[in-house]
Amino acid sequence: MRILVVEDEPKVASFIRRALEEESYAVDVCTDGTGGLDWAQAVDYDLIILDLMLPGLPGVEVLRRARAAGVKAPVMILTARSEVDQRVKGLDAGADDYLTKPFAIEELLARARALLRRAGGAPTGILRVDDVVLNPVTREVTRDGQRLEFTTKEYALMEYLMRNAGRVLTRSMIAEHVWDLDFDTFTNVIDVYISYLRNKIDKGRERSLIQTIRGSGYMMRSDG
Amino acid sequence: MRILVVEDEPKVASFIRRALEEESYAVDVCTDGTGGLDWAQAVDYDLIILDLMLPGLPGVEVLRRARAAGVKAPVMILTARSEVDQRVKGLDAGADDYLTKPFAIEELLARARALLRRAGGAPTGILRVDDVVLNPVTREVTRDGQRLEFTTKEYALMEYLMRNAGRVLTRSMIAEHVWDLDFDTFTNVIDVYISYLRNKIDKGRERSLIQTIRGSGYMMRSDG
DNA sequence: CTTCGACAACGAGAATACGCATATTAATGA
DNA sequence: TCATTAATATGCGTATTCTCGTTGTCGAAG
Structure with a gap:
């Protein structure tokens, strides 16, 4: 299971990375939109976690272009609580789930699991x-x-x-x-x-x- | 077991203090380098946790002077990921271990235990x-x-x-x-x-x- | 060997800190 | 708006920590 995290705040990014790694996922982190788009197209990720507030290319645009380029991986978007319309745009652009900041890491993990399962059989671990x-x-x-x-x-x-x-x-x-x-x-x-x-x-x-x-x-x- | 924490960010400091106290250590917190140095010399600590980014006296200097003054306690250094240079890695400033921020509190606890064990001469910990x-x-x-x-x-x-x-x-x-x-x-x-x-x-x-x-x-x- | 004084051990109760439940307030979403 | 969830505040009961006065013990000097 390989996951791409596109998030510019280093603190948040490394926090997410660590948590995912502890769940034994392989994690790549990208700190800007353009790079994130490149990676999303280059590697066949099982999941992409995408912050919508990004320097350079905005998150929604990254998502739109990725989908246009044929990226099939489920996408979870991260937004601030206030950016409701962003969230809507994100879902329209092809996101599968969203999470508002600040969030508890366990919640992110739980949703990630759900998305991965939907995409194709993750281990159950009851x-x-x-x-x-x-x-x-x-x-x-x-x-x-x-x-x-x-x-x-x-x-x-x-x-x-x-x-x-x-x-x-x-x-x-x-x-x-x-x-x-x-x-x-x-x-x-x-x-x-x-x-x-x-x-x-x-x-x-x-x-x-x-x-x-x-x-x-x-x-x-x-x-x- | 008594531990000195030298850390200027109050939030981080109190978080560390709490976690250590929950493990039943006696904890002193100091928010500046000069004070930290004084305490390190005054009390026979079992462990010193030292942030490198400090107001006043920089952490490395605190450490160097403490060692010069004969402080024997094991020292764990906290530093931002970007600031891990060769000197810190080589631990030649006199530290026994280092941890990059941000860190999982469990990792800090585990390393603290390891240092205390090493100092206490019990190879297994038990x-x-x-x-x-x-x-x-x-x-x-x-x-x-x-x-x-x-x-x-x-x-x-x-x-x-x-x-x-x-x-x-x-x-x-x-x-x-x-x-x-x-x-x-x-x-x-x-x-x-x-x-x-x-x-x-x-x-x-x-x-x-x-x-x-x-x-x-x-x-x-x-x-x- | 005895006596005395200093020190340690003990018991009981006071003071405190902690966890828990409940009520209240704040935030969020339909 | 209202309903649901999240977070905060407060009061109470109890476990823990500490104080204090008394009793017991040790050891040195007489």
Whole structure:
């Protein structure tokens, strides 16, 4: 699986690269529109992640030309929250999904997986802890066969916990993986969302699947 | 284990501090080079994390002077990716490791552990005294295979004792490595926590693993 | 060997920090 | 607009940390 990231902010770019690489994708990063277009045509990527705010050639134009040149790879566009019309233009120009900045890296990964699957069979990698089953591809979570509904944030947190079942995850780690770059340390959102998850997962059970490690963070109980 | 962080960006600094504290290290933060140098000389740190881009005194200079003044603590350098020149790579400024920004907090933690381990002379990282085993990564302590539960402070003290098994540790040394800057000398918290540890470790044994050195401090018995 | 003083150990309770739930406010999208 | 989700603020209960007074122990001097 090879992914092209076209993003001019070095900070964001390297953050995305790292995250994707950790998921064992091969990643190429390009910092300007023209170069991105060149690469998109030169290599048969499985996915292209494209920032719309680019120096030189605007993102929408990159996309349009790439499609015109026969690039088939699914494209995920990144936009600022305010640039709604840009987003629309992007989708018109042939994008398959969009993500607004700032975003949580887990969300980007989840969507990337979805796009890759749609394009052609990515590995399933179903996560299972106790009788909770999480399917990262469909984003479905069940307990005891019963479907559980999560919001985006809740799901991202859930997936992160499941992926690291049996390991202690400190709040810093959770912040870094589930929230975005400028996370305020002096807040209790994480606690609150853990509480949301527990409400949905553990309703009416005596022992929570998510354990609190006082002074450090949380841990998803692993089997046994 | 006490760590000095010299970093001027408040956001980054507090993020690092938090992550380290969640791993039960005692952490001091300094926002300028001159102050950092002073602290490095004043306190016997187990690790120093040093940003190279600092107001006032540049990081490399802080490091050079600290080494000249006889500071032995391992030093991890933080630097922007673009500023990694040969000197930094060769680590000939006297650093023991370097990390480029931006970085994943887990990587910083992992490297910190590695440096502390190297300095502590434990090749595997796992500390063992008699039948007590302490794993700094998972922060699990067992005696005879039996899991022992510690609070954050208890664990920090325990790790410090284990790392220095066979060596007499005075109360001031313990205070310096396990408690923070404003430690009240006229208190007996240390004695109290030693007692807590003994309760948990030595329950029902005749000879304590932790020996009292009357008039000086305490010592973790080393094997034999 | 005894006595005394200094030091350490212990127990109990006060103070604090932390996690959790709930309510409230803010942002986002239909 | 309203409904849904995200984030913040606050109050409460409890685990942890610390203080303090008392009891116990060690060791040196008499």
